[in-house]
Amino acid sequence: MFDSLSSRLDGIVKRLRGKGRLTADDVDAVLQEIRTALLDADVNVGVVRNVVARIREQAVGADLSKALDPAQQVVKIVNNELTQMLGGETLKITYAGRPPTVVLMAGLQGSGKTTNSAKLARWFKAQGRQPLLVGADLQRPAAVEQLRTLGRQIDVPVFSEPGDPVNTARRGLEEARRLGRDVLIVDTAGRLAIDAELMEQVRQISEVVNPHYTFLVVDAMTGQDAVGVAEAFHQTLAIDGVIMSKLDGDARGGAALSVKEVIGRPIAFASTGEKINEFEQFHPDRMAGRILGMGDMLTLIEQAEQAFEKDQAEAAAERLLEGEFTLDDFLEQMQQLKKMGPLGGLLGMMPGIPKELKDAQIGDDALKPVEAIIRSMTPLERRKPELLNGSRRQRIAAGSGTTVTDVSRLVKQFSEMQKMMKRMGGGMARKGKKGKKGKGGNPFGGGMPDIGALLGGRPGGPGVFGGGMGPGGFPG
Amino acid sequence: MATSVVGAMEWIYLILVAVVLIFGLGVLLLNRRSARRPDRQPAPPAPRPDRPPKPADRGSAAGTAVLDRDADALEAPPEVPVQPEPLDEPEVLEQPTFRGRMSKARSALAAAFGSVRGRAGVTAETWDDLEEALLRADVGVAITDELLGGLKARVKAKEITSPDQLLAALRAEMTERLDGTDRSLRFDDSPGGPNVWLFVGVNGVGKTTTIGKVAKQQHDGGRSVLLAAGDTFRAAAAEQLHTWAERSGAAFVRGAEGGDPSSVIFDAVDSATAKGIDLVLGDTAGRLHTKTNLMDELGKVRRVASKGAGRVTEVLLVIDATTGQNGLTQTREFSKATKVAGDDASGITGVVLTKLDGSAKGGVVFAIETELGVPIKLVGLGETIVDLVPFNPTDFVDALFD
Numbered sequence: 001m002f003d004s005l006s007s008r009l010d011g012i013v014k015r016l017r018g019k020g021r022l023t024a025d026d027v028d029a030v031l032q033e034i035r036t037a038l039l040d041a042d043v044n045v046g047v048v049r050n051v052v053a054r055i056r057e058q059a060v061g062a063d064l065s066k067a068l069d070p071a072q073q074v075v076k077i078v079n080n081e082l083t084q085m086l087g088g089e090t091l092k093i094t095y096a097g098r099p100p101t102v103v104l105m106a107g108l109q110g111s112g113k114t115t116n117s118a119k120l121a122r123w124f125k126a127q128g129r130q131p132l133l134v135g136a137d138l139q140r141p142a143a144v145e146q147l148r149t150l151g152r153q154i155d156v157p158v159f160s161e162p163g164d165p166v167n168t169a170r171r172g173l174e175e176a177r178r179l180g181r182d183v184l185i186v187d188t189a190g191r192l193a194i195d196a197e198l199m200e201q202v203r204q205i206s207e208v209v210n211p212h213y214t215f216l217v218v219d220a221m222t223g224q225d226a227v228g229v230a231e232a233f234h235q236t237l238a239i240d241g242v243i244m245s246k247l248d249g250d251a252r253g254g255a256a257l258s259v260k261e262v263i264g265r266p267i268a269f270a271s272t273g274e275k276i277n278e279f280e281q282f283h284p285d286r287m288a289g290r291i292l293g294m295g296d297m298l299t300l301i302e303q304a305e306q307a308f309e310k311d312q313a314e315a316a317a318e319r320l321l322e323g324e325f326t327l328d329d330f331l332e333q334m335q336q337l338k339k340m341g342p343l344g345g346l347l348g349m350m351p352g353i354p355k356e357l358k359d360a361q362i363g364d365d366a367l368k369p370v371e372a373i374i375r376s377m378t379p380l381e382r383r384k385p386e387l388l389n390g391s392r393r394q395r396i397a398a399g400s401g402t403t404v405t406d407v408s409r410l411v412k413q414f415s416e417m418q419k420m421m422k423r424m425g426g427g428m429a430r431k432g433k434k435g436k437k438g439k440g441g442n443p444f445g446g447g448m449p450d451i452g453a454l455l456g457g458r459p460g461g462p463g464v465f466g467g468g469m470g471p472g473g474f475p476g
Numbered sequence: 477m478a479t480s481v482v483g484a485m486e487w488i489y490l491i492l493v494a495v496v497l498i499f500g501l502g503v504l505l506l507n508r509r510s511a512r513r514p515d516r517q518p519a520p521p522a523p524r525p526d527r528p529p530k531p532a533d534r535g536s537a538a539g540t541a542v543l544d545r546d547a548d549a550l551e552a553p554p555e556v557p558v559q560p561e562p563l564d565e566p567e568v569l570e571q572p573t574f575r576g577r578m579s580k581a582r583s584a585l586a587a588a589f590g591s592v593r594g595r596a597g598v599t600a601e602t603w604d605d606l607e608e609a610l611l612r613a614d615v616g617v618a619i620t621d622e623l624l625g626g627l628k629a630r631v632k633a634k635e636i637t638s639p640d641q642l643l644a645a646l647r648a649e650m651t652e653r654l655d656g657t658d659r660s661l662r663f664d665d666s667p668g669g670p671n672v673w674l675f676v677g678v679n680g681v682g683k684t685t686t687i688g689k690v691a692k693q694q695h696d697g698g699r700s701v702l703l704a705a706g707d708t709f710r711a712a713a714a715e716q717l718h719t720w721a722e723r724s725g726a727a728f729v730r731g732a733e734g735g736d737p738s739s740v741i742f743d744a745v746d747s748a749t750a751k752g753i754d755l756v757l758g759d760t761a762g763r764l765h766t767k768t769n770l771m772d773e774l775g776k777v778r779r780v781a782s783k784g785a786g787r788v789t790e791v792l793l794v795i796d797a798t799t800g801q802n803g804l805t806q807t808r809e810f811s812k813a814t815k816v817a818g819d820d821a822s823g824i825t826g827v828v829l830t831k832l833d834g835s836a837k838g839g840v841v842f843a844i845e846t847e848l849g850v851p852i853k854l855v856g857l858g859e860t861i862v863d864l865v866p867f868n869p870t871d872f873v874d875a876l877f878d
Contacts, residue, residue, distance in 0.1 A: 036617050042800030045611045109831065110680025110796060141719055142712030149711035219680065223614040223800025225836035232835075246679065249764040251802040274767075338768070 027059045030074045034292070041291045043254035044227045047261045055081055079288050086260055087284035091241045091268040093127075093213070099182035100132070102173065102209050105243075106202055106233055107217035109190040112245035114143055116217050116271055117187040118150035119279035120243070123269070124183045125156060132181035134172030135160035136205055139189035139198075147187055154276055157181070165189065169205045184209070199236050206237050213240045215268065218255055220247045226255035227262045234263040241268030244282065248273045252291050312336075320421050327382040327414065331374045334367060372400035373410050385411045572857045572865065585609045585837070585876055592639050598631050602639060606646065613876055615839035616801050619846065623649055647877055653842060654869035657851045662789040662825065663699075663755070669785025670702070670748040672741075672756045675828075676774060676810055677794035679762030682830040682856065684713060686794050687757050688720030689864040690854075695724045699754040704744030705730035706737040706777060709761035717759055727753060737761065737773065738780040745786035756786065765809035778814040778822070792853065794828045797838035804843050807850055826853035829867070833857045837876060 031052050038048045058077050095101045103120065107113045114137065121131040133151050135144035135158055144160045151158035157179070159172045169186050176184040186209055191198035206214065216239045218226060233239055242263075244256050247270045256267050267282040316329045374382060376399030381387055388396070388411055390404075397404045588609035592602050603624060610620040627645055630636045636645055663671050673690070675683045687703065695701045703721045705728070707713035714730045721728035729747055731740035741758050748756045760777060763770040782788045791814045795803050811823040829838050832855050841852045852867040 039611060039617045040801055042614075042802070045608050108798065108834075110682060112680060141716040145712035145715070146710065219796075219798070221678070221796075221800060221802040221806075222798050223803075223836065223840065224612045225614070225798045225834070228835045229798070246764060248766065249678070249802065250766050250805060251800070254800070274764075 024056075024060050027056055027074065031056055031059075034074070034078055037292055038254060038257075041252035041254035042221075042223045042226070042258075043291065044224055044258035044262070046227070047258045050261070051078075051081065051085070051257075075292070078292065082257065082288035082291060083285045086257055086267065086282075086287050090281075091266045095129075095182065096212055099180075100173070100176040100184040101129075101182065101213070102211040103183065103185045104202075104206055104209065104211035104214045104237070105185065105187050105217060106214060106237055106239075107190050108219070108229055109140075111190060111217045111219045111222075112271060113137070113190055113217045114146050114187050115150065115276075116215075116243050116245055116269075116279070117185050118147065118154060118156070119271060119276055120215070120269065121151070121156045121183075121185050122154045122276055123279055124185075125154065129183045130181045131156050131183040131185055132172070132176045132179065133158045134169060134175075134184060134186045136165040136169045136172070137187050137189040138162065138165050138168065139191070143187070143189070150276065165201060166204045166208055170208045173209050186211070199232070203236050214238060215241050215243050216259070216265075217243045217245055218259055220244050220253040220255060221249060221251040222255040227258045230259040230263050234265070239263055239265050241266050243267075243269045243271065245271040247271060248278065253287060254291050256287055257291055322422065325418060325421065327374050327377065327385060328379070330414070331371065331382070334371065338367070369400065369402050369406060370410065373397075373402055373407055376400040385414060572863050573871065585613060586878070588612075589643060589877060592643060595639055598636070598639060598642055602642065603628070606642075610839065613837035613839035614800050614803075616804075616843050619839075619842045643877070647873055650842070650876075651869050651873045653846055654852075654872070657845065657869075659826070659851050659853050659867055661853060664787050664789050665754075669787055670745060670753055670756050671790075672745060672758060672781045672786045672788045673790040673792060674706075674741075674758040674760065674778060674781060674788065674814070675792050675794055676760050676814065676824075677762060678764055678806060681762065681794045681796040681799075683707070683762060683794045684716050684720070684759055686792075686828050686830060686854075686856065686864065687717065687759050688724065689856075689861045691720060691726045691757055692724035692861045693864065694755055694757075695726055700752070701726040702744055702748045702751075702753045702756045703728050704741050704756055704758045706740050706744075706759045707761040708733055708735045708737050708740065713759070713761070726757075727751065738777045741777050742780050742783065745781060745784050749785040756781075765806050765813070771809065771813040774810075774813045775815075779816060782816070788822075790825050790853075791823065792826050792828050793824045793850070794830060795840075795844075796836075797829055797832040797834060798836040799838075799840060801840060801843070803840035804847065807844050807848050811848070811850065824850050826851050828852075828854040828856065828864075830856035833863070839876075841872075 034055070035048055035052050038051065039045070043051070055074070055078055058081070059074050093101075105113045105117050105120075114135075117133055121133050124131045133147055133156055135147040137143040137147075138160075144158075147160070148158045159168075159175045161168050161171060165188070172186060173184060175181075186205065188202050188205055189198060214237050216230060216233050216237075218230065222229070230239070230242075242256070242259055242265060244253060244267055247253060259265075260267055267284070267287075270280055270282045272278045272280060312332065316325065316333055319325045319329060373396060376396045377385075377388075381392065381396075388407070393404050393407045393411075397407050400407075588605045592605050595602060606627075607620055607624060610623065611617070615623075623646065626649065627636065627642060630645065631642065636642050661673070675687050677683050684707065691701050691703055701724065703717055703726050705714035705717045707717070708731055711733070714733070718728055718730065720726075727747070729740060729744040731737070731743070737760060741756075744756050744758065747753075758777070758781060760774060761770075763774065765771060778788065778791065793807055793810050795806060799806070807824060807827065814823050816822040827841070827844060827850055829841060829852055832838050838855075844850055845852060854864055855867050855872075857863045857865060
């Protein structure tokens with residue numbers, strides 16, 4: 001696993017502590033780490049060089065605020081810079097005066113063109129438009145069939161005919177006019193960017209349908225080659241925007257930054273899952289944090305929002321803060337949590353998680369003993385763990401294949417946790433108000449509890465919460 | 477055992493509570509956000525299913541159909557005929573060379589090495605050029621630092637003085653890192669059930685096509701082959717594989733679209749055993765390695781494959797050469813998912829690197845081999861059957877340099 005940038009910077013931070021102003025050497029040390037982080041995220045070498053140079057300019061001599069440590073301050077500069085680079089002008093879709101508005105999809109083999117064509121069609125439909133999909137990928141076996149299946153799922157008609165892709169595209173345009181569909185999305189065959197023949201074919205299709213928007217689909221897992229590919233397509237087609245696919249993986253997606261920087265076109269959409277509605281307009285601020293490996297609370301929350309039963313979870317959270325959270329609630333939330341993906345991945349997304357914890361290689365199996373213990377309790381015991389006397393504990397240990405010590409530890413920690421949560425419940429009201437100001441601009445801003453602080457002390461030790469919740473692991 | 481459980485539990489417990497807590501706060505915050513932003517779609521109340529429901533437009537939900545070589549039992553194909561993938565007759569094709577195919581787009585690396593050679597000696601710029609070239613080839617920061625660190629020491633010790641020597645040393649070093657690994661496809665020909673080779677990987681890397689090519693090569697090499705359409709998710713994946721089965725003279729087993737992939741594999745092994753077929757090639761649906769349940773599903777496929785008489789001798793991870801540093805994570809995660817408890821040899825047994833004929837260099841293989849010890853076994857250098865060739869470290873490194 002990649003180390004998160006923050007843990008990488010730990011050593012440097014210690015050295016810089018107490019300095020009022022960053023020297024060129026200090027900045028170099030920090031920038032070296034940032035450079036590695038960017039390269040690990042597959043940001044193009046050339047782009048990394050430019051970014052680092054720009055950041056150096058801003059960082060040297062920057063006055064240090066007392067509230068932030070110097071490394072964090074540099075990280076903040078980097079984060080802002082990346083957000084700016086990724087953002088800039090956003091792509092606003094304007095519809096053609098004379099419909100249909102034509103969208104051409106291009107990209108490499110396997111980048112996800114067909115799936116994203118359908119996702120885009122669904123998006124247009126949600127905007128109140130009536131799209132028509134055209135399957136002009138006659139190269140890949142069954143690509144058209146795949147598009148038809150997807151079309152059926154979203155109730156969008158699909159046009160295609162065997163033979164010549166250019167002709168299919170032309171006929172598709174006629175079909176859209178005939179049917180009065182106001183958006184036309186043309187899926188094309190994917191090939192290697194250096195395949196002259198295929199590039200010529202997609203150029204001809206573009207000429208025939210004269211698209212208002214040409215989108216390049218880029219796989220988030222692409223490495224250094226992303227830039228070359230984007231340049232090649234941009235030269236042939238004049239790309240208007242990029243669709244990042246497979247952003248639901250754990251790739252840090254440096255390709256997004258590289259492509260944006262090199263062809264100067266915005267990243268318009270991001271595909272965030274296999275489901276057809278997992279497709280959204282791009283959020284540059286989140287991507288910056290992700291590329292830097294700084295964790296991404298907003299993504300985490302959104303994942304949670306999808307995985308958890310919302311009403312249940314909200315009620316559970318309420319009970320948690322009122323100190324009425326039972327082991328049943330806990331078990332239930334744990335099941336929901338499992339749906340969010342591997343625990344290790346979740347930890348990676350949280351800012352402020354101590355490094356040793358991220359490195360602990362926590363498998364999902366680690367949850368099993370906890371689950372087994374709770375499942376071996378009677379409903380009454382789960383509600384009132386204080387009932388658990390020696391013999392009950394022994395029974396539970398036997399039933400769950402653990403030891404009495406394990407059971408006791410769980411019970412003890414649960415009750416301690418309950419107390420802490422209750423204490424925190426009081427602080428919540430204040431904190432909640434503060435969170436309102438966050439406006440979702442910076443994912444590392446206030447409003448989130450600092451897990452670092454939460455886990456800072458040894459588990460079970462006194463005062464884990466110290467002075468309550470600090471701000472997130474990064475400056476807001 | 478007991479202590480490790482306790483140790484893990486302490487942390488887990490805290491994390492869970494933290495996550496639950498964060499989620500609670502998250503929900504509260506999001507509620508406020510959605511209140512302000514009416515355009516935001518509310519989250520679906522139900523837990524999301526992992527896969528969108530498939531229209532049940534074919535076959536029964538769970539049944540698998542076993543089709544023979546002549547395949548006349550195949551259901552009528554869907555409305556659009558599946559077009560065959562481009563395929564020339566093998567006998568008119570020459571074996572491709574790494575250099576020939578990989579050198580189509582070599583500008584970045586060649587330019588860097590050219591300017592290294594152009595200097596009178598080894599300077600600071602030399603190191604910058606080399607570093608950039610390696611990084612551009614997706615070799616990754618860690619391996620690049622290791623490679624150049626060793627060379628810097630040798631330059632300092634005056635072992636290496638000229639740019640040509642330096643490049644030769646780098647080339648030797650890179651080749652050496654990949655040398656001495658067994659890259660043969662493992663086949664157990666002792667009497668017993670069929671060998672099973674499973675193909676796994678993320679979406680869009682070229683698994684099905686790779687299987688088709690392997691099927692043809694193995695069949696032509698004298699082994700009887702059965703293709704198992706374990707990708708029951710992607711629309712028309714089974715049709716694509718069936719085309720390959722017909723083309724390569726392999727038997728073919730498929731299940732219902734959206735059905736259980738492990739039952740397809742089980743039936744395939746069963747059928748192969750009954751017919752005395754040597755080799756079962758199992759296709760699986762592309763999946764991101766971050767999707768736990770899909771990775772669990774894959775684990776089940778792997779376990780089920782060796783449940784009957786089947787002997788799983790290869791689990792091949794297919795990786796696209798354009799993949800960056802994520803390739804390392806992919807290998808690690810897929811290996812974990814296909815590990816069978818108590819069998820140290822299980823997990824990913826080899827990597828197939830596809831699409832190496834593009835402009836991407838596939839340098840992540842250095843990290844995959846040296847950090848994870850998983851050998852690269854095959855590489856795809858083009859679209860025809862003969863373009864899938866055994867990985868050759870010397871050729872691969874040479875192609876990066878020349």
